[in-house]
Structure formats: C-alpha cells, structure tokens
Amino acid sequence: MENRNTLYKMTKTVTEIPCPKEWESESDWDSHRALLWLAVEHMDKSDSIYEFGSGDGSTPLLANTKRWINSYETNKEWADKFIHTVHIDDYDHIKFPDGEWVNKVGVLFVDSAPGEGRKYLIDKWRNNAKVIVAHDTESGAEYVYGMSEVLSSFKYRLDYQPIGKPATTIVSETINVAEWI
Secondary structure, three states: OOOHHHHHOEEEEEOOOOOOHHHOOOOHHHOOHHHHHHHHHHOOOOOEEEEEOOOOOOHHHHHOOOOOEEEEEOOHHHHHHOOOEEEOOOHHHOOOOOHHHOOOEEEEEEOOOOHHHHHHHHHHHOOOOOEEEEEOOOHHHHHHHOOHHHHHOOOEEEEEOOOOOOOEEEEEOOOOHHHHO
16 A cells, blocks of 8 residues: 555656856855755745855855845854854754744755754754755765655655755745746
C-alpha cells in the first residue's frame, strides 16, 4: 500500500532560474541567489523576510527589496557588516511574530552557522513562514547539514541545482513552489 502522504507532495528540480543580473550567482557561496529572488518575487509586498545567517550574497540584495527584513547572525563580525542584521548568541531565542505580524513571514532564508543546526530551524519555523529557503542542500553536503529528512517532509518543494555549485531548496506547507518555474 502506498504511503498516503506521498500522494499529495509536489516536488520539482531545476538547474537554471532566469533572474535579474544583480541576483545572478558569482561564486559557490552565493549560489542561492536566483532561488531566493524567486521566493521574494512571489511573496506579497507586505510579507516580511527573515534571514538566519547574513552575508554578502544575500543581505544587501534583500535590503534592496524594500521589504521588512529581520536578519540575524551569530558571528559578530558578519553582523556588524550589515545595518539590517542583529547579532545574537543563538537562533533558539528568536520569537515567532505575533499580533498583526502573524502569518506575515513570507520568506525565511536559512544559511546559518553552525550548519548542522539548520534542520532544527527549518522544522521549528515550518508553520510560521510561508516559504523557507535553505542553502547547501546538495546530497554531497548531507553529512554536514543533515537537512534532507526535514526538507522531504514538506508538502511542496523546489530544488535548485545549478551545475557545479551548491544546491538550494525552497519548501512550503501551503504554497506550491514547484509551480513557480
């Protein structure tokens, strides 16, 4: 008998995502850009963006989207580089939005250190973000990040596997991200 949950899952894998030039990847560490752009483009302008792990490959681009950004970083040196980033000791104490912000987290981008903690953040936030974008999801990095099980548990999934670069995955419980491209 087939597992009933597999009947309702939608997944897709792509190797290219057309995006604006400034969102194109320039190196291995920013290979998430095109998929992150796709996520931001499909969210309402009133939806906020949460970023767990700031960096040159994402934070400046997200800041230019004119959206409400909540960027968090455990490395003080990286946090101090960006005016939109808050230095924190760990990601466990970040609160889910409440009041008027409930269900307003459009995009959660997870590219945090330590890498093995990403799977816990994805699972913890699965019902508080419309979509979650996770970097470094290629099978060769599974021994470090261990995200495959939690990512496979979502109803909707789009894997971006640019040739020769780290993969990025977007998942959602409510939005069919596989239809976006």
